[in-house]
Amino acid sequence: MRSFAPIVPALALLVLTVAWAPADEAAEDPIDIVDVPTATVVPHASYDSGLRLYTGGGVVTRVRVGIRETIHFGVSFGGTNLLGSGDPDWNPRVEFLVKGVLLQESYYGPALALGFDSQGQGFYSGAYDRYQYKSRGFYAAFSKHFIFLGDLGLHAGMNYSLERGDDDDEPSGWLGIEKSFHPALDLLVGYDLATNDNDENGVFGEGKGYLNAALLWRASENLHFEADFRNLLENGENASGGLGEWSRELQLVYRQYF
Numbered sequence: 001m002r003s004f005a006p007i008v009p010a011l012a013l014l015v016l017t018v019a020w021a022p023a024d025e026a027a028e029d030p031i032d033i034v035d036v037p038t039a040t041v042v043p044h045a046s047y048d049s050g051l052r053l054y055t056g057g058g059v060v061t062r063v064r065v066g067i068r069e070t071i072h073f074g075v076s077f078g079g080t081n082l083l084g085s086g087d088p089d090w091n092p093r094v095e096f097l098v099k100g101v102l103l104q105e106s107y108y109g110p111a112l113a114l115g116f117d118s119q120g121q122g123f124y125s126g127a128y129d130r131y132q133y134k135s136r137g138f139y140a141a142f143s144k145h146f147i148f149l150g151d152l153g154l155h156a157g158m159n160y161s162l163e164r165g166d167d168d169d170e171p172s173g174w175l176g177i178e179k180s181f182h183p184a185l186d187l188l189v190g191y192d193l194a195t196n197d198n199d200e201n202g203v204f205g206e207g208k209g210y211l212n213a214a215l216l217w218r219a220s221e222n223l224h225f226e227a228d229f230r231n232l233l234e235n236g237e238n239a240s241g242g243l244g245e246w247s248r249e250l251q252l253v254y255r256q257y258f
Contacts, residue, residue, distance in 0.1 A: 042074075
């Protein structure tokens with residue numbers, strides 16, 4: 001009986017080659033992995049308006065506009081205690097963002113985008129002149145996509161935040177992954193190294209970094225929902241019930257072309 005053993009390695013190599021082949025460019029690539037940016041921008045001649053609901057009755061609204069195939073800009077504003085009772089605690093200013101793609105993704109290399117985003121996450125601390133989770137500030141983002149049992153995206157980046165009220169002005173970086181399980185459903189995981197937020201005597205980060213995850217559901221071509229799970233490592237002071245406690249958030253994004 002003829003043995004098929006010699007062709008097994010060749011078949012295995014073929015399967016791995018197909019599985020890990022670079023993916024085609026997808027219009028549905030996420031623009032952010034929870035709150036760290038990818039190298040994707042809002043499509044040209046379109047806008048998206050987003051709403052993030054977070055701990056303490058917090059709400060942040062955001063509008064981003066794609067003005068070219070490779071550039072978008074936007075504004076955001078919000079505050080805490082906007083939901084529930086009591087007086088709202090507004091953030092001190094409107095925040096701005098811009099992102100531009102310098103290099104498009106190719107078969108051999110990742111996409112590269114440069115940007116700026118002054119919108120941090122969580123509550124704003126006037127005493128430390130910063131958000132609970134610092135804004136990206138100036139950053140570079142890299143993205144590469146593959147086909148592996150669906151779409152697989154790998155992301156990385158580095159940033160320099162302008163929120164330095166706690167005297168920690170080091171640059172930082174992040175890693176991210178997206179995995180599709182259905183054309184309408186993605187799992188997102190992002191890890192912020194938070195090397196600019198790890199002061200031993202600080203009130204916020206304690207050196208573990210911030211691990212976030214999300215489920216992204218594309219309810220329609222125009223409407224996306226995202227369930228976020230923030231700070232899963234409970235990085236922060238008094239994690240049993242203070243700043244370091246992990247939290248659940250919700251994002252809604254509506255996109256339209258003009």
